Amino acid sequence: MKIRSNKGLRRGAAALTGALALGLALSACSSAGGGAETGNADDIAKALDTETTLTVWAWAPAVEQIAKDFEKEHPKVTVNVVNAGTGNDQYVKLQNAIKAGSGAPDVAQIEYYALPQFALSDSLVDLKDFGFDSFADEYTDSTWNSVSLDGGVYALPQDSGPMALFYNKAVFDQYGIAVPTTWDEYVAAAKQLHAADPTKYITNDTGDAGFTTSMIWQAGGEPYKTENSTDVSINLQDEGSKKFADTWSQLVEGDLVSPISSWSDEWYKGLADGSIATLTIGAWMPGNLESGVADAAGDWRVAPMPTWEPGAAASAENGGGGDAIMKQSKNKLAAAGFLQYMNEGEGTQTSIAAGGFPSTVADLNSDEFLNYESPYFGGQKINQVLVQSSKDVVKGWQYLPFQVYSNSIFNDTVGKAYSSKSDLNSGLEAWQKATADYGNEQGFTVKAGS
Amino acid sequence: MxxxxxxxxxxxxxxxxxxxxxxxxxxxxxxxxxxxxxxxxxxxxxxxxxxxxxxxSFFKDQLVGGNSFVGLANYIQVLGDQKFWESLGRVSIFLVVQVPIMLLLALFAALAIDSARLHFPAFFRIGIFLPYAVPAVVATLMWGFMYGVRFGLVANINDFFGISLPDPLSNAWVLASIGNIVTWEFVGYNMLLFYAALRVIPTDLYEAAELDGANHFRVIRSIKLPALRPAIVIGTIFSIIGSFQLFNEPNILKPLAKNTIVTSFTPNMYAYNLSFSGQQYNYAATIAIVMGVATAVIALIVQNRGSRKEV
Known part of the structure; x- marks a missing residue:
């Protein structure tokens, strides 16, 4: 289902559009989808005591186990976990199922950056229908803000990715470089390191949309604004965006970042042999380092993300996501029960055990979590740094309601600045234009520029 | 009888x-x-x-506003779409450069194997044909590894000879690198096409040529090439279609060269990305139809020209 203007009247959809425009609660119209269900905890409990089969699309490794545990607790419910691809691959399938009008799962994992696309296009159930808005205080501000869109709650957060600076201490010690606390110091460290050993780089970067938006987020940029679901403004030359691009361009133009793409074999090798000395990345990274870069155990440490103003702690979310209930679902109450179990109930522990960085305040602040000494990181209590980061996330960030496509054309536009080693600002402008063109093409009213 | x-x-x-x-x-x-x-x-x-x-292609389905009939608007948009023309230009250059190289190599190989002067012709025949049996996806991945300037074959060559070859996946070279993969894949197929045509030439023609004192090159020019013309026309048409439909190779190389292989690198990639990451199914269908018509027209021209000369 898509947001339809009065031209494309369909059963229930017109009423829904009106409701959106008036800012009313969506619960009144949730009957537009498949199984018409809203309800409180009792209704959910009743649904879980009925023979039901739920389909869940997720790629997070913990979900399989969570589903098994859930089935044990609710023997009448069968949960089929399907890995329909990671990230974009799954969104494509999800979007196709939405377009086809059938074939979507009951519950789907959706990252924060992609959530507006599905939420604002009326494909997801507003979890207020089940009273899930009362969970707000259980999650970090930034993750709850990410799932709260247009007056509704469209997913329960599963993991989060407050950013931090992961650095190879062995390399820093070898060349006597101090751990940078500001981005200016970071650029200086990049120059110092590369001058000392031309095979070593402060980090790798070949242009990554998720990293770029997170960096702009931390710099206080608010390039994307959406009002009334369809009025979008994009300004990738606002103060924060410029601050990031001006600084990062120094690294790109000066050949100070390794031209290796993240998640490639070369990347893992670079992280292991010290030729990629730092990563500014989400708090879910430790598990990836432990499994993918086992050789460098003991070399890596975590520090707070460098800041733009000395001493003014600031951070951003990078990656992470939650799970949502699809409008197409015929078992919304049972799906809500599973969702709650997975992301609010016992499932959160399974997620953490599998290496996910939680979004639940209680877990983040538990003594056990905070005082965990990671052997990989030389016994450092890394969670103290990471949890602090989750508290320092800059407020006010929004993604576009077509961020998935926009990110997919990032390298067509900003990528050119990377391959020609030139100013990123012009790349951001090209990205803004291409994104705005797409938005207008899709019927949004997009205002590009300041 | x-x-x-x-x-x-x-x-x-x-x-x-x-x-x-x-x-x-x-x-x-x-x-x-x-x-x-x-x-x-x-x-x-x-x-x-x-x-x-x-x-x-006559409709436009938007995320906001839903589906509506737009007549020929999508076609008009394609004609003014810079990305479309860039991608078409790219495959046209590819067509003009890669196809002749590939067909000439295939022709040379077919004539060499047919010349009866080669030892173990069956070995060469199967050897040249073998890459065609490798799935395009596997072939591209394999070449992608070889093209690596840090850990691939190119890196090894650079290290061994102490030279610095240009990055095969850089802006300037990526099309040539893809051409190299496609040539490697399809020389064998075209060679077999030509070789089959050579085998059906009646041997009495050769005997007559020998009696007339024609040398080997004269035989090629006067007997073999004219007999090969229909096969060459077919090979050319297949190659034109293949060039315009270029998709597998650049799409698989894209993760290795995401800043040079853009999402609209070839018309097919453009249509694919519009459809599957942009949900612009209608516009993608329009591009597909425009490309289909363009391919059919060019193939028809080649076929007509090829058969006219034959007469």
């Missing part, structure tokens, strides 16, 4: 004669019964999708 073939004919003809009268009134569906299964599949897998694409 004669008795065998004449007997059935004699038996059938009177029967046909007897039946001829009633058949004039009633349509004979026997032929249709034979091609029916084919036509059914043909209609289902070819006609229906094409018709559906044409239908789609």
């Amino acid at each position: 004669t008795t065998v073939s004449q007997d059935p004919t004699a038996a059938v003809e009177p029967r046909l004669g007897r039946r001829a009268a009633p058949h004039k009134a009633k349509r004979d569906w026997t032929g249709w019964k034979f091609i029916g299964p084919f036509m059914l599949i043909f209609a289902f897998v070819l006609i229906a999708p094409v018709v559906y694409s044409i239908y789609l």
Whole structure:
């Protein structure tokens, strides 16, 4: 289902559009989808005591186990976990199922950056229908803000990715470089390191949309604004965006970042042999380092993300996501029960055990979590740094309601600045234009520029 | 021989004669019964999708606003779409450069194997053909690793000789690198096409040429090449279609060269990305139809020119 203007009247959809425009609660119209269900905890409990089969699309490794545990607790419910691809691959399938009008799962994992696309296009159930808005205080501000869109709650957060600076201490010690606390110091460290050993780089970067938006987020940029679901403004030359691009361009133009793409074999090798000395990345990274870069155990440490103003702690979310209930679902109450179990109930522990960085305040602040000494990181209590980061996330960030496509054309536009080693600002402008063109093409009213 | 073939004919003809009268009134569906299964599949897998694409191309389905009939607006948009023309330009350059190189190599290989002067011709024949048996996806991945400037074959060559080869996946070289992969994949196929055509040339022509004192190159020019013309026309048409439909190789190399292989690198990639990451199914269908028509027109021109010369 898509947001339809009065031209494309369909059963229930017109009423829904009106409701959106008036800012009313969506619960009144949730009957537009498949199984018409809203309800409180009792209704959910009743649904879980009925023979039901739920389909869940997720790629997070913990979900399989969570589903098994859930089935044990609710023997009448069968949960089929399907890995329909990671990230974009799954969104494509999800979007196709939405377009086809059938074939979507009951519950789907959706990252924060992609959530507006599905939420604002009326494909997801507003979890207020089940009273899930009362969970707000259980999650970090930034993750709850990410799932709260247009007056509704469209997913329960599963993991989060407050950013931090992961650095190879062995390399820093070898060349006597101090751990940078500001981005200016970071650029200086990049120059110092590369001058000392031309095979070593402060980090790798070949242009990554998720990293770029997170960096702009931390710099206080608010390039994307959406009002009334369809009025979008994009300004990738606002103060924060410029601050990031001006600084990062120094690294790109000066050949100070390794031209290796993240998640490639070369990347893992670079992280292991010290030729990629730092990563500014989400708090879910430790598990990836432990499994993918086992050789460098003991070399890596975590520090707070460098800041733009000395001493003014600031951070951003990078990656992470939650799970949502699809409008197409015929078992919304049972799906809500599973969702709650997975992301609010016992499932959160399974997620953490599998290496996910939680979004639940209680877990983040538990003594056990905070005082965990990671052997990989030389016994450092890394969670103290990471949890602090989750508290320092800059407020006010929004993604576009077509961020998935926009990110997919990032390298067509900003990528050119990377391959020609030139100013990123012009790349951001090209990205803004291409994104705005797409938005207008899709019927949004997009205002590009300041 | 004669008795065998004449007997059935004699038996059938009177029967046909007897039946001829009633058949004039009633349509004979026997032929249709034979091609029916084919036509059914043909209609289902070819006609229906094409018709559906044409239908789609007259609409515009937006995330906001829903579906609406837009007439030829999508076609007008394609004609003014810079990304489309860039991608078409790219595959056209590819066509003009890569196809002749590939066909000449294939021709040379076919003539060499057919010349009877090669030891172990069967070995060369299968050796050159073998890459065609490797799936394009595997071939591209393999070449992608070799093209690596840090850990791949290119890196090894650079290290060994102390030189610095240009990055095969850089902006300037990426099209040539893809051309190299496609050539490697399809030389064997075209070689086999040409070789098959060479094998059906009656040997008495060669004997006559030998009696006339023609040397080897004269035989190639006057006998083999003219006989090969239909095969060359077919090979060219297949290659044109292949070039315009270029998709696998650049799409698989994209993760290795995401800043140089853009999402609209070839018309097919453009249509694919519009459709599957941009949800612009209607516009993607329009591009597909425009490309289909363009390919058909060019293939037709080549076919007409090829057969005209033949006469």
